[in-house]
Amino acid sequence: MLFNSLHFAIFLPIVFVIYWLVAGKTPRRQNILLLIASYFFYACWDWRFLFLLVFSTMLDYVTGIKIAQAKNLFSKKIWLWISIFINLGFLGIFKYYNFFVNSFAESISHLGLEIHPWTLSIILPVGISFYTFHGLSYVIDLYKGKIRAEKNWIDYAVFVSFFPLLVAGPIERASHLLPQIRVNRPFNQNKAVDGLRQILWGLFKKIVIADGCAHYVNMVFDHPEQSSGSTIAVGVLFFALQIYCDFSGYSDIALGTAKLFGIDLLRNFSFPYFSRDIAEFWRRWHISLSSWFRDYLYIPLGGNQGGTWKKIRNTFLVFIISGFWHGANWTFIVWGLLHAIYFLPLLLLNKNRIHLNMVAQGKYFPTFKELSGMLITFCLTSFAWIFFRSDNLAHAGRIISGIFSTSFFTLPEIRPTALILLIGFFLATEWLGRERQYAISHVGIGWKRPVRWAFYYTLIIAIFYFAGTEQVFIYFQF
Numbered sequence: 001m002l003f004n005s006l007h008f009a010i011f012l013p014i015v016f017v018i019y020w021l022v023a024g025k026t027p028r029r030q031n032i033l034l035l036i037a038s039y040f041f042y043a044c045w046d047w048r049f050l051f052l053l054v055f056s057t058m059l060d061y062v063t064g065i066k067i068a069q070a071k072n073l074f075s076k077k078i079w080l081w082i083s084i085f086i087n088l089g090f091l092g093i094f095k096y097y098n099f100f101v102n103s104f105a106e107s108i109s110h111l112g113l114e115i116h117p118w119t120l121s122i123i124l125p126v127g128i129s130f131y132t133f134h135g136l137s138y139v140i141d142l143y144k145g146k147i148r149a150e151k152n153w154i155d156y157a158v159f160v161s162f163f164p165l166l167v168a169g170p171i172e173r174a175s176h177l178l179p180q181i182r183v184n185r186p187f188n189q190n191k192a193v194d195g196l197r198q199i200l201w202g203l204f205k206k207i208v209i210a211d212g213c214a215h216y217v218n219m220v221f222d223h224p225e226q227s228s229g230s231t232i233a234v235g236v237l238f239f240a241l242q243i244y245c246d247f248s249g250y251s252d253i254a255l256g257t258a259k260l261f262g263i264d265l266l267r268n269f270s271f272p273y274f275s276r277d278i279a280e281f282w283r284r285w286h287i288s289l290s291s292w293f294r295d296y297l298y299i300p301l302g303g304n305q306g307g308t309w310k311k312i313r314n315t316f317l318v319f320i321i322s323g324f325w326h327g328a329n330w331t332f333i334v335w336g337l338l339h340a341i342y343f344l345p346l347l348l349l350n351k352n353r354i355h356l357n358m359v360a361q362g363k364y365f366p367t368f369k370e371l372s373g374m375l376i377t378f379c380l381t382s383f384a385w386i387f388f389r390s391d392n393l394a395h396a397g398r399i400i401s402g403i404f405s406t407s408f409f410t411l412p413e414i415r416p417t418a419l420i421l422l423i424g425f426f427l428a429t430e431w432l433g434r435e436r437q438y439a440i441s442h443v444g445i446g447w448k449r450p451v452r453w454a455f456y457y458t459l460i461i462a463i464f465y466f467a468g469t470e471q472v473f474i475y476f477q478f
Contacts, residue, residue, distance in 0.1 A: 001044040002472065003253045004206055011041070016260055020187050027184045031158045034261065041163040042127070049125040052090065057160045059086055060135035061153055064142050068149035076143055083139045087132050094124055099328030126476055127167040129325060133292055134160050138174040140296055147175050155181050162263070164254040168247070168475040170268040170288035177265070185262030194441065195259030197456075201440045202252025204459050209426050210245035211471045212419045213238040219414070221389055224398045229408030232399060239389050240382040241423060244273060246474045247286070252438055271434045273381075274359050276373030278342040279352035281381060289325070293318050308348070315347055316340045326388070327477065331396060335387040342380055358435050422462070 001007050015037045023029035043050050063083040070076040138159070141147045150156040159178050165171075220227050220235025227235070251268035258265045272284035282290050301314045316337070323336020346352040359374065360366040366374065390396035433439035444452035 031154050034158050038161040038163040045126045057157050060139050061156045064149045067142050080143045091132050096328045130169045131160050133171045164257040168250050170266045171292050180263050191259050195256040198252050198256030198438050202249040203463050205245035205249035207463050208466045210242045213242040216414050224402045228410050229403050229405040230410050230412040232402045234412045240385050250473045275377050276355045279346050280355040331387045331390050335384050338384040
């Protein structure tokens with residue numbers, strides 16, 4: 001069930017009405033309804049994998065209680081590693097098994113030996129990378145004494161499988177979400193209206209901008225040999241916009257939907273393309289995943305403590321594993337490696353935390369230095385997106401060689417005027433709203449009601465006008 005589908009447009013109001021009119025009196029009723037709705041939502045993708053979600057939930061629920069009841073540190077570690085081993089085992093089998101056996105076979109073939117490995121003909125369960133990390137963060141925080149064990153299975157199951165975040169995040173923390181699940185949530189009209197506004201902006205980003213760019217991106221990446229260097233470059237820039245609007249659009253819809261039920265989810269994007277360096281970019285892009293790897297991998301490895309070699313090692317490990325988290329393909333590993341290389345000079349010069357505030361804060365325009373930093377950072381990340389979008393390394397090589405050819409200095413063959421104007425409107429709106437939680441959270445607050453509603457209806461008309469075939473969100477594959 002896609003957020004941008006007719007099915008979801010029917011599903012969400014029904015759950016909303018039942019939630020507030022029937023189940024809204026007690027947290028238990030609210031949570032039972034949310035759990036039923038979440039399992040139904042997931043079953044609409046593929047009911048056969050619902051057992052995997054339930055099993056993962058039961059695993060971490062039980063191991064969490066066992067960790068809390070353990071009498072000594074050794075017993076706690078045993079239960080912690082049981083959870084980690086089984087969770088990562090399922091993730092490894094479904095997501096990475098074929099990659100490893102095929103890579104091993106290919107390596108052996110270079111030695112003159114040929115083997116035919118046994119591979120699995122299974123599809124990747126949607127959302128497995130996200131709900132696995134939900135459970136892992138819970139048991140690790142519990143082991144470290146940061147939270148208490150959740151004894152109510154329904155509450156814990158809602159934390160893992162709450163439908164707005166189930167398929168593609170954000171990756172929630174038990175310390176943030178479980179306290180909201182445990183208490184009664186009275187209806188808040190202002191929060192619900194804010195949620196609807198955020199859903200509207202998310203749908204605009206996904207349907208109008210991301211899906212609008214997708215046509216040209218597919219044309220360029222599917223047949224790079226038929227395009228000039230300038231055309232390929234435009235296709236790469238369009239993909240940078242596509243993946244941002246696709247994923248941040250999903251996150252906006254997820255956060256807005258959660259607000260309709262009185263729940264605040266973690267912010268996942270903070271205008272990353274306005275970053276002045278790569279370090280700032282990663283503080284603003286897929287924030288829940290970046291902070292997850294920081295807290296559960298980078299810091300336990302030693303973080304930036306110790307000698308220079310340890311800092312470099314930890315940085316490269318985190319970025320490479322982050323790339324591998326996205327998919328079982330060498331292209332994702334290279335994508336992560338590139339970002340580690342980008343990040344390295346900032347780390348060595350101790351300049352990775354110099355841009356903590358929003359660019360041009362309180363101003364309409366950035367300085368020349370800020371603008372230069374944003375353009376360089378955007379170009380670096382766009383180049384790395386080539387590997388993220390390519391089918392394999394050879395495909396990425398064809399894209400790069402196509403860009404760096406003499407035809408780069410010709411006019412691009414794709415010039416979608418309407419889309420470019422819409423992108424301009426989108427970027428201007430994002431820039432003006434960059435100091436808010438999302439771009440239009442305060443747009444028109446001081447306007448007269450007819451003008452404000454004219455703005456909203458313009459977005460709605462654009463969404464319906466450009467809506468075509470339902471396009472799956474890019475991050476659903478992870």
